[in-house]
Amino acid sequence: MKAAYGEMASGRFGQKISDATVGRLSRYFRTLKYLEERGVDTVSSEELARRNNITSAQVRKDLSFFGAFGRRGLGYNVRELKLNISHILGLDKEWHLALVGVGNIGLALLNFKQFQEQNFHFALLLDSDPRKIGTHLVGLEVKNLENLTVEVKKAHVDIAVIAVPVEAAQKVADALVAAGLRAILNFAPISLFVPQDVTVRNENMVIDIEHLSFSLTQANTK
Amino acid sequence: MKAAYGEMASGRFGQKISDATVGRLSRYFRTLKYLEERGVDTVSSEELARRNNITSAQVRKDLSFFGAFGRRGLGYNVRELKLNISHILGLDKEWHLALVGVGNIGLALLNFKQFQEQNFHFALLLDSDPRKIGTHLVGLEVKNLENLTVEVKKAHVDIAVIAVPVEAAQKVADALVAAGLRAILNFAPISLFVPQDVTVRNENMVIDIEHLSFSLTQANTK
DNA sequence: AATTGTGAACCTCTTCACAGCT
DNA sequence: AGCTGTGAAGAGGTTCACAATT
Known part of the structure; x- marks a missing residue:
């Protein structure tokens, strides 16, 4: 949404x-x-x-x-x-993605075939964990989150994927917007505040599974 | 949806x-x-x-x-x-999940903290790959997809998560419905056909990222 | 004085139904 | 004859505005 x-x-x-x-x-x-x-x-x-x-x-x-x-x-x-x-x-263009947060979800996305098949390619990986910075994944070096602005420019990023813990999500979003990005796919379970020319799509699996428990609960109530 | x-x-x-x-x-x-x-x-x-x-x-x-x-x-x-x-x-109950398809996405879900925190627990893992059947993940043995009906009963599954390739998704959905399940979280990029008393929620990351490329494309068109 | 709960108004999205092409 | 394209009608969801309550 x-x-x-x-x-x-x-x-x-x-x-x-x-x-x-x-x-x-x-x-x-x-x-x-x-x-x-x-x-x-x-x-x-x-x-x-x-x-x-x-x-x-x-x-x-x-x-x-x-x-x-x-x-x-x-x-x-x-x-x-x-x-x-x-x-x-806009599927006739190639899009460059930045992955912010190389954790559990982030890793799964890197290996997610459907993104690559549709011309969505990861061009930048960012994390704040010193143990991850400098390591390589799918041919890309994990860069320091602190250098976000510079790295986003260097990698010609179009779309950012936020896969950091919820506490860090808004700060990351602010930095992405400041770096000029206008499209964010957000996996953090929080409502991000961004300017009106920035589009955010929320990927919230907890909401969907809670929807299912609601359906089952209401069905039994009838 | x-x-x-x-x-x-x-x-x-x-x-x-x-x-x-x-x-x-x-x-x-x-x-x-x-x-x-x-x-x-x-x-x-x-x-x-x-x-x-x-x-x-x-x-x-x-x-x-x-x-x-x-x-x-x-x-x-x-x-x-x-x-x-x-x-x-219905968050005051404990829900049992079945994961059908222990691949890339499936593995990420097994380690997804937010499900566990909200009382959604994986109780059954199913796959059709002989190399995966019998192996253990997060303390659960991967069972043969062919025994779906029996295993779903044994594990008292409430909600199924479909994380199989798109070609297999409808067949799996049919089997889940036949086994009595009424709630499905679907990660396959396809519209599943199910009876009206079954709730399906689709988790389609490709649609969301395409939404972002649409936004960026339209913004440039203005 | 503050804030809820809700009918009515408003707005948006979906479906109908048919004119217009092929 | 068949199927699209679309204005109008209908359904559904959101916001307004105010009476009710603490």
Whole structure:
């Protein structure tokens, strides 16, 4: 979700694009990749909807914010629509990531295949633990967190991943923003305060598992 | 998010409780824990809101679905409200988790402190890789995925965590549902089809990072 | 005086339904 | 005939504003 007084991105006529729509575009993209790999070259909004548990009107409305990509009576060309969504989401570029906090979660992310497959590459590792600084992981040297500003510039970082303990998260976010970064993936279980031109996405597994315990609890209550 | 033809849980007067409200209850809970640890014993909806980047009306509305926990003119008793939310979310029970897929992500989850701290404990590990079956991790033996039904019963599993490759995810979900499970945390980047009484929460880091590349891309477009 | 609890207003997102193309 | 693209309607979620209570 978007954090602190965030601002939404806009579509082709300047509308605000909702987080929900952006999330679904990612899903359509994955579906289209799947279909393309299997040699399918045309798909209807109906099929894209079915494969994602939503309605076909939702699919068409989402796409309509960015253009008219289909052909009436026929549907969408799989390859073409995939390229269009890829461009909308910025997946046709290569992105440089900084990992701040080389702990338990951080290590798992370094080895997370799906990031690499989608052109998201770690270009910088930062930590404050003297025992970690200077060691090498996936071909990268762990740098001192104190030199964040300089290292972020050197590595041409676009997106930062915060994987430090909760107590340090806001301070790290402040430093990242000061260093000019405008996109943060936050794994710390806290609401970060950032300026409105910075986008934060929170990855909070505890909230999701608590949602499940809520569901089970309420089901028994009925 | 809720998957396939999902059904929402209901509040004290039978209203539907939105995912957003449940997510915020988790956040209030964490804020209340933080305040309690620091000896604070009263908090206003205004302060809970400020600490979570939302409005005080939102806080009061969320809580009102479940009861009247505050005192007008005074605010909320921190300890009392924390206990109430804990009960609503089912955090006053101990939950048994099954981890299906002991790979990269799975291993990180086993060592994820925040699950243990919140009474979510792994009670069963399943994998289909013969080299992994029979080995021990965090004091648990990795069991054969083929024996899912029996092992889920034996370990009294409440919640399953799917951390298998995307190709296997739906099959695993089907088996989990057949074994009687009603709550799934899904790390596979796919929309799972499950009956309406089963709650699925998707943990999709690729969608979140693509959201960030979208934000950066749109910002440059302006 | 302060702050909750909540109906009503408001705003946003989803779905309907059909005109418009192919 | 079939399927998209979209304005309008509908549903759902958030915020306002104020009566109720301490």
